[in-house]
Amino acid sequence: MFYESIRLDQPFKFSSFTGNWATHELHIHDCLEIGVITANRVKYRIGDHEYVGTAGDVFLLRPFEPHWCFSCEGEDYGYQMLLFHSSAVRSVPDGEQLIIPFYSWADTMSPCIPAETEAAQTISICMNAALMAGSKQQAGWNARQYASFIQILISIYDLYGGYHSAGTGNRRIAADTVAAFKGVQVYLSRYQEPIAAEDGRAASGLTRTAYHQLFRQLTGLTPHVFLSRIRVHAAMDLLANSGLSMIEICEESGFLSLSTFNKQFKNLLGCSPSAYRQQAVQKRKRTM
Structure with a gap:
């Protein structure tokens, strides 16, 4: 794979x-x-x-x-x-x-x-x-x-x-799965806020072990990585389609510091936010 x-x-x-x-x-x-x-x-x-x-x-x-x-x-x-x-x-x-x-x-x-x-x-x-x-x-x-x-x-x-x-699903939704999904909802709706992965776990009411196991079954990722990638995806959109500064994009995407923003962005995409923006601008010019 x-x-x-x-x-x-x-x-x-x-x-x-x-x-x-x-x-x-x-x-x-x-x-x-x-x-x-x-x-x-x-x-x-x-x-x-x-x-x-x-x-x-x-x-x-x-x-x-x-x-x-x-x-x-x-x-x-x-x-x-x-x-x-x-x-x-x-x-x-x-x-x-x-x-x-x-x-x-x-x-x-x-x-x-x-x-x-x-x-x-x-x-x-x-x-x-x-x-x-x-x-x-x-x-x-x-x-x-x-x-x-x-x-x-x-x-x-x-x-x-x-x-x-x-109630016409193929299987009954387990209560614990519903609880774990509350964490997904927290991250999707509040990623721009200064929340951490633990906030999703707290919303679920599950133990840390149960939450992490069920969350991974739902998304294929750990809560921390899931939240990080949502924020990176939001930043990608702003870098390619807005004139906001790096600090503004960092804040709008939910990152608490530029260093964290740069590190997590590069870990996922292999390039810095500024390099990604330059690539997006160049590609847009070629298609005009």
């Missing part, structure tokens, strides 16, 4: 491609992923589970969740994909609520949304609209893509929220 470092030039990215029959090596990356199969059948392995999807099915993947996929029939398959970081919803009122389904129900619901559901059909329509807007790049195309992005998240939230409230 290998770690795939995906650099997004903006908080979210729509793309489409054709995959072949060959098995992709098991890998992980640090983005949330929504995929729509557009042609043929695809076999997914997500963690320890395998799923088979057909055209129109939608798959949800959490950050740092080991996965691979390949065509079941030995033919090329069509795929549309939306990748994004949690920071993409920072400007949306209560935006952190929209990514709750990726964590809160991921262990009780299938990651596949069947093609015949209204949610899958809405997601497919939004994917197509976003990809068309991106290919034409006419006036307002960024806004059109953003509207599609938010509508996709709302559709997923409504679907999984309905399952959850109706």
Whole structure:
């Protein structure tokens, strides 16, 4: 298994491609992923589970969740994909609520949304609209893509929220898992504040050992690393898309000092915040 470092030039990215029959090596990356199969059948392995999807099915993947996929029939398959970081919803009122389904129900619901559901059909329509807007790049195309992005998240939230409230999940959600998820909610909603990993544990009411074990099952990370990466992703967005100073970005992203900001940013991305900003500016100039 290998770690795939995906650099997004903006908080979210729509793309489409054709995959072949060959098995992709098991890998992980640090983005949330929504995929729509557009042609043929695809076999997914997500963690320890395998799923088979057909055209129109939608798959949800959490950050740092080991996965691979390949065509079941030995033919090329069509795929549309939306990748994004949690920071993409920072400007949306209560935006952190929209990514709750990726964590809160991921262990009780299938990651596949069947093609015949209204949610899958809405997601497919939004994917197509976003990809068309991106290919034409006419006036307002960024806004059109953003509207599609938010509508996709709302559709997923409504679907999984309905399952959850109706108690129709595949398995009953254990009380301890619900408690551990309170920590995820604390980090997603309050990462800009001077909170520490222990604040999430305190909100859960669990012992440190139980909290860390369950949190890792939910996210694949320790609480400290999860909080750090949310902050780094927020900083990436601000570095690429704002004129804020380094100190302002440091504070806006929840880091308590520039030294901590620089260290954690470089540990994750392999470059300093200033170098990342220069790369983003240069890339933007090349595409103008």
